[in-house]
Amino acid sequence: MSELIPIPLPLQLTRAFLEYEREGKIFDLPKAKFYCGVAGVDTSVTFHGQCAANPVGPAAGPHDQLVQNIVLSWLAGSRIIELKTVQIMDELKIPRPCIDATNVGYNVEWSQELKLEQSLREYVAAMMFIEILKASCLLGDEFTGPFTDTIYDMSVGYSLEGIRSPRVRHWIESMKDARAIIDELRATLTGPWARYRDLAFPTRVSDTITLSTFHGCPAHEIEGIVTFLLTEMDVHVCVKLNPTLLGFEQVRYLLHDVLGYGDIQVAADAFEHDLQFSDALTMLPRLAGVARSRGKRLAVKFSNTLVVKNHRRMFSDEVMYMSGPPLHVVTLNLVKKFREHMGGAFPISFSAGLDQHNVCNAVAMNFVPVTTCTDLLRPGGYARLPKYLENLGARMRELGAPRIHDFVVRYAGQGEAAINSVVAALAQRFPEAASAVNEIVTSRLKTWLATQGAALNEACAGIQREFTPARIPQLPHSLADALQDELAGLEGALVEAAGVLNTPVIVDRTTADPRYRWEKNKAAPRKIGSKLWLYDCISCDKCVPVCPNDANFVYQNEAAEIAYSNYELLPTGEARPIAGGVFKVARAHQLANYADACNDCGNCDVFCPEDGGPQIEKPRFFCSAESYEKYAGRNGFFLEFGVAGATIHGTIAGKSYKLTCGPDQANARFDNGSAEIQVRTTDHAVVTWSLKPGVAAPHTVDMLPYFQLKFLMDAVSNPGRAHYANVAALTGEQLAQEGAVQG
Ligand code: SF4
Ligand code: SF4
Known part of the structure; x- marks a missing residue:
């Protein structure tokens, strides 16, 4: 057993640049597996008001702890990178092994294994590495401009006391203003790297946090942490929620009766101790009010892993944390339940059994970001990521959706219903202009929907231009102004409505999909019965890409x-x-x-x-x-x-x-x-x-x-x-x- 030792930035750069020149790889990822964009569509999204070139990225976990993790994720296409969770207890002894991706996906690993200060350096160094890579033009012209727009999202845990501690506060502040660490790392750029010393590295590495809480964290503690982050730390927040919110009976029913994972035993007491659904429904609107009052954004993340009893032999702990295909179905059903109560009031970040086959579904439910972990632990590793984006791009082209917003509205046949609901809400809000709204907005949007390739943002801008006193003289100026303001959010409202309407359609389809059942996921990787030794093996090279750390x-x-x-x-x-x-x-x-x-x-x-x-x-x-x-x-x-x-x-x-x-x-x-x-x-x-x-x-x-x-x-x-x-x-x-x- 050894401990992770971060590798200095100049050595990371030297290795990567030489490896690329000599073997056409970086950290063992071949350049054929670098994500180079998808032609003809724009996959960009906004998250907490910031732009990312696409919504895909690694969930906080083994794929975003070290420089090489983050760079590999990025090369393979990730543009919203949820950095591995940090916490005050940074001398954890995590039992090993800690990951079991044999078929379902279980783990007993949780937060970062480095010291807080080391994590900070790794995250800042990874950002600097990517900036240097871009500036070097090593990868060609396409790795510049908006295609490279990346959001680094902090993840912190787990208790109010820990997050409020001076060390964690300092850590968050240092990510918001990383000048001191950047300067330290600049000084290490000597020899061939000296030319990048004066690069204008972004000093605000991150001002968003995805909050991870303990299983069993009480509602008032979660509320206290989110309030602290929004107000005192002045960051946008995404609260990660637990699948236990769906309720013991429903989770058990889905896992056993629907999906056939009869050996997975859910721990009933975990459901009692975790945040209750009714508490979440009252807490989140309160927190949204706090966020609004501070000019911040609040989102929710579905979901954390599911705590289950350890019925396998890999780990020694009594419980373990389930991910992968069954969590995908459980979490989607939780999202459905949540949206039945909350509609589209909260932006949703999604992570649970995401892969190349269901990424379109997730994006079509208007989830941003959509993050993955278990799938990247399987053969191919990070090289599995470009396929997510290629599939997304191919489906966007098929639907004639030039941008993600168009895609969400067109994806699940709910476009017309979404238009009707948005128009009805507008007409209700502006009864004096109801007939003009009904006529102009509906007809323009339906024309857009019927025209493959047409861009929703342009259609919405056109509608906004229609509602001017010059075009509709009977509209009083004050009403026209108010309508203009409202129509500025038309595109967002339509996408939000479509995302909500798509949810039950996609969730029900997914729940019935045999690919998530035990029968389809029970196969274990093949073993051939021979024993490894110092030299020689069958040289299949599977062990190289499945290692998140390229070890x-x-x-x-x-x-x-x-x-x-x-x-x-x-x-x-x-x-x-x-x-x-x-x-x-x-x-x-x-x-x-x-x-x-x-x-x-x-x-x-x-x-x-x-x-x-x-x-x-x-x-x-x-x-x-x-x-x-x-x-x-x-x-x-x-x-x-x-x-x-x-x-x-x-x-x-x-x-x-x-x-x-x-x-x-x-x-x-x-x-x-x-x-x-x-x-x-x-x-x-x-x-x-x-x-x-x-x-x-x-x-x-x-x-x-x-x-x-x-x-x-x-x-x-x-x-x-x-x-x-x-x-x-x-x-x-x-x-x-x-x-x-x-x-
Ligand atoms: S290359 Fe050798 S050590 Fe690596 S996975 Fe294949 S058989 Fe195992
Ligand atoms: S080499 Fe990589 S995958 Fe294998 S045990 Fe070490 S960290 Fe895990």
Whole structure:
């Protein structure tokens, strides 16, 4: 078990730019999987009054904690990034493994695993990375302008006391005004990165917060936190609500009777302790009033995960948190119930079992943002995201919807009903102008609806122009002005009405859809019965993209089969060859793990066809001698680069070794803890040797660890591939020579 150690921004940049130049990838995401937009439609949305190029992004969780998470999410198309939840208790010991995405999706992980200060640096550094990427033009011209509009949404938890604490307050203030951290990070931009030091990085990284509360958090506590955030922290707020609001009986009925997840046991007491639906209905309008009085926006998020009893063997806790396909149905039914009471009064952010197949449904219910997590843990990882947006774009084109607003109204056959309801509300509000409203607004909007490709915003602007005293002389000026104001919100009102009307249609259809049932989701990833070890496996590479942190990586070497001798170091000074063995590595394509980016979540183990877990059995590399010494355990390696050559420290089966190769590679110095031997690398013969104090000759040296270390050192330090284990050796000169840093 190791802890997450953030990687400095210049090293992240060096790795990414070199990797892109050499292999056409960034953090192992191939450029063919970068999201480059969808032709012919505009997917932009507003969230809390700010513009994002599309509504899709990662939910606060394993995909937005570290720089590489956030950059990968962004490259794959995310434009509203809900950063992993931070909280005052930042020294949590989270049980490992903590993610079980075998089929349904369960976890026992919750907030950030870094210290508050580290999280702040990671989030700001990720924003700076993306700004540098844009400025560099590395990815081409399309990665500029409105296509890159991104919202970083803070997520904080979990109690009023914690959120009001000086450290969390300071954290929020630092995200709202990140000048100090940006300046600190600017100073680290040296060598080839110095050219970006003076880039105009946005200093207001975020002024929106999605609030996460504990399961069982009482209503008055939630109200207190939201009020505090809206008033004292001066941020827009989205309150994340729990699926327990739907009620025990209804959740149990959906999970068991409708969807067939008979083994999932919902915890009845969780429903009693969580916020009650009736309390939410009275609390939210009160909070909306507070938000309005402060010029802030309030939204709700559906939903948190569902607490269930732990009926599987992966975790040790008594309860776990369910996500994935069944949560999708439960949460949509909760949204339906909520909207039956609240209509479209609250903007809704959505997260629950989102994937490429249901993203259109979610967008059509006027949810912003629509965020995903469990799906990105499955094979392909972040590369699954572009398909969400491609499917959305394709459906928009099919419907003749140039923008998201057009799409919401046209999607579920509720356009006419939405027009009628908006016009009826307008006519009721302006009875003196009812006939003109009925006639002009209805006919213009229905003409728009009948005309594929026509833009709703233009139709609404045209309607607004109609209601001027010049066009309708019988309208008194004061009434015309009031109508003008109201009509300025016509497009929004229509979209809101359509989103609400679409909800029961889509929810009922989804609830009846067999793809969410247990029968369709019970398959577990295939295991082939073989056991992983340090080298060789079936090289399927599944473990690379399923890791949210890009901690697993491929390295390449020539396959090896070397018959070797061991050595007996004699009192005479001779090194006598004795029977040895065969060092054999069958494949050139090998896998390793960068332990400082691995939190032992267990996800790669679930999807690896072999047994043992890549994060446990494959060579685990550390970024520093300190973390290597602390966490190597039975399997760990650390590469050090210096003018005198490279050194690899290695612990294999719990025993530590060290191998140093000079720049000419002719000789290597191998230290097995008892002896240090000088080896001629051409034939691996011992040239000289010495014993450590307290060790007496004769002493036998097992040469297998020497070959294991040599193989890893040669392959992993090879600059032909850029990854975290060798990035410290990839110099700025290499970048400059390869022309990777421009702009
Ligand atoms: S390497 Fe595996 S266990 Fe480690 S963080 Fe990645 S997915 Fe989780
Ligand atoms: S470690 Fe497992 S998942 Fe990774 S490449 Fe090997 S067999 Fe595939």
